[in-house]
Amino acid sequence: MKVLHTADWHLGKRLYRHDLSDDHLQFLDWLCETIEQRQIDVVLIAGDIFDTTNPNDGSMQLYYQFLTRMLPLECKIIITGGNHDSATKLNAPRDLLRSLNIHVVGCTNGNCADEVLRLTNGSVDLLVAAVPYLRDSDLRQSISGQTYDDRVEAVRMGIRNHYERIADHCHTCFADVPVVAMGHLYVKGATVSESEREIHAVGGQAAFSSEHFPSGFDYVALGHIHVPQRVGAGELVRYSGSPIPLSFGERDNRHQVLELTFANGKLTTTEALTVPRFRSLRQVTGSLDEVYERLSQLEPGGSLTTLIEVLVEEERENLAARMQFEQLQRDFANAPFRIAKARLTFRNKRQGLESLYAIDTHLQDLSYLDVFARRLEASDVADDMREILTETYKELYQSVVG
Structure with missing residues (x-):
């Protein structure tokens, strides 16, 4: 059985004011051709299909055109929601898509059985734990009096417990069947790029480690980080990365999708397929x-x-x-x-700003007027202007903070 791991498409993404829909169209054309040529049986898309929770018509059209093109190939598709996706929009056509071998898990409902799919291809069985982006509200309830560290630990344990329940369900109900776990989160130690604006949401706050994934997963297919990479000491926890550059900081990334081959009840090969640079x-x-x-x-x-x-x-x-x-x-x-x-x-001017913060005193120990005075000094403002500017700044500050 051949499985393709991809993530972080971000359909609808704009690079500053420039539309990337042509980039996505060419990538999806290449992806469809690759799936057909390499006879892929299962496609895993680990979150962030869209760039926003309210994707425009063009993004939705690209999404459904891709799914339509996949139908004649009889390839199973498993899609999980990411932090950029709207779980409601992803889940809306879920029942219809399921009848077409397209399985969507936009968000968790807490029932592990609903996130585990058993796939069969001849004599080869595979379990996919389709875990979507786990939001803070999915993992814990706010308790009065909790410290920040307590809340972070609750999130970390919530993610860990979710995967442990998934692993227990897989091995209790389906013994001796290889398991691929999906996820959309930040794993400690992963290299990030400038386009990951919300990298400290949930997974980042919790500093989740690759060692926190329970044993028993044959492969962990991750999304959320745009730089393709292995995480941790082993070979089995991997980010596929974004398939096209989504920022100038990603211009030198080696964009790819990952092809996994399962045979005789285990993962036999993992191959990176380089996406052409369009x-x-x-x-x-x-x-x-x-x-x-x-x-x-x-x-x-x-x-x-x-x-x-x-x-x-x-x-x-x-x-x-x-x-x-x-x-x-x-x-x-x-x-x-x-x-x-x-x-x-x-x-x-840049050196002036650098000197403003190159101080012995911590910034939080200075008043707003101290900081402003240092800025005036760094800018070589004449003495006769400093008093006028300081009084104006005090009036502006008071009008803002009340």
Whole structure:
């Protein structure tokens, strides 16, 4: 039996203001072809199908087009909800999809049996523990007087207990059948990328460790972290990673899906299948003159338009530099690439900010006026202006905090 592990599609994702629907369309085309060519029996999608809990029509269309294309292949699909997904929206067509060999678990209902699926392919059996993203409310009840550490420990134990109940159910009811557990959480020690904005939600807060997964799982198929990687000392707890770059910080990731082969009651091989790079993401840095030169020499790559992140740093702030920076995007408007983001910083201002926080006293020990005074000092504000600015700042602060 061949199983494909993928996660973190984030359909509907925009890279700054740029729509990535073409990237997702080409990935899903490649995925369908790969599933057919490699005769995959089961596809596991471990959460974050969508980028938002209220996906737009285009994202929903991509999702259902993919599921429709899978029907003639007679491939079983198991989908679990992630922290970006709406469990309600995922679960709405669940009964209909089940009749088409598509199993959806948008959220947990606390009944382990509802999250365990037994799959059969000829003489090969496989159990899949389809565990979705476990929200704080799924794991514990708030108790008056609990400290923060108590609440974190309750979440950690809630995740651990959930998987232990799943493992007990699998081995009590289905002895000697290999088990793949799914999950959408942060496991301690995993390398993260800049696009994982909510990385400390539930799994991150609880610092869940790979050792907390109970014994008896032959493989743990994880989602939530976009960097493909193994976690812990063994080979069996793995993130497939996002299939396309979702931020410029992911531009050098080796995007992949994972193919597992089960035979004779055990996992025999795990193979990473590299996803083609449909779009090139580049970062161009330097002074204005250096950036102009590098953009002029840049050769785009990929079947889709190359996106560029431009980071300009000049020595000192001046009006001419700001005006030239504003002209930059207009000068390259007809280039064979698109500037998705451009940022201008000045070294003297950055160093001033760094010196503001390079202090012996902890920031929390300073009053808001102390912090503001240090900021004025770092900015070389004239003495005759400091009093005026300080009084204005006091009025603004009082109007905000009451």
